[in-house]
Amino acid sequence: MPPVRSAFVAGNWKMNGALAANAALLEKLRAGLPQRKTAEIAVFPPFPYLDQVARLLSGSMLFLGAQDVSERAAGAYTGEVAASMLADFGCRYVLVGHSERRALHGETNALVARKFGAAQSAGMTPILCLGETREERQAGSTLEVVFQQLDAALSLHGVAAFANAVLAYEPIWAIGTGLTATPETAQGVHQALRQRVAKDDLAVAADLRILYGGSVKAANAAALFAQPDIDGALVGGAALDADEFLAICRAA
């Protein structure tokens, strides 16, 4: 029997939001979601709004996630946010290794792998983000790059840790640019990632959800989700527009 992986749509708000705008967006999402649970849906607001969003989501089918987490548990780390704190506010998911953190904050594969572990230690599910730059794609090194990103977490935590994890393949050249990988191109990378995990554990690989991210919109979501190894989306810009985000959720 083929594996049944429930579809997942994650809305990464990035550094966007305000009390009034968040409330308006969530009200529209709650009103527009199908009554029957079809896909798992989560939103990832900036840290200061986690409490507000947690309250506004209560009693809904939406889950809460955070955009980043410290690798450390507690102590003198000014500006950092510990995994236990995110769990305190009801976060179920944490993005680790988003390309904007890798590029703008110098996050290495090793650091991202430690953050992956920190999220799990607090009982949350990490969403490990992977992806190549335009130059790396043009040089033909896409798989080499994403395998290195994946292997850092695989070798530190072992394949069993991926039973409680999600992958998000986000080609950097497609993020916020309006360029999307074609469904076939994305599928090729997703399949390769799953095969990489399958070398260590077939069952974990079969159940592992792999999301696609990079300019996902209502107009291209269904074609992406039709691919056998694309299990959902990590949505940036379109997650701030209730109608777009709801349409992506329906497509999933």
Ligand code: PGA
């Ligand atoms: P985008 O962002 O949908 O705006 O391209 C995706 C992401 O960075 O998670």
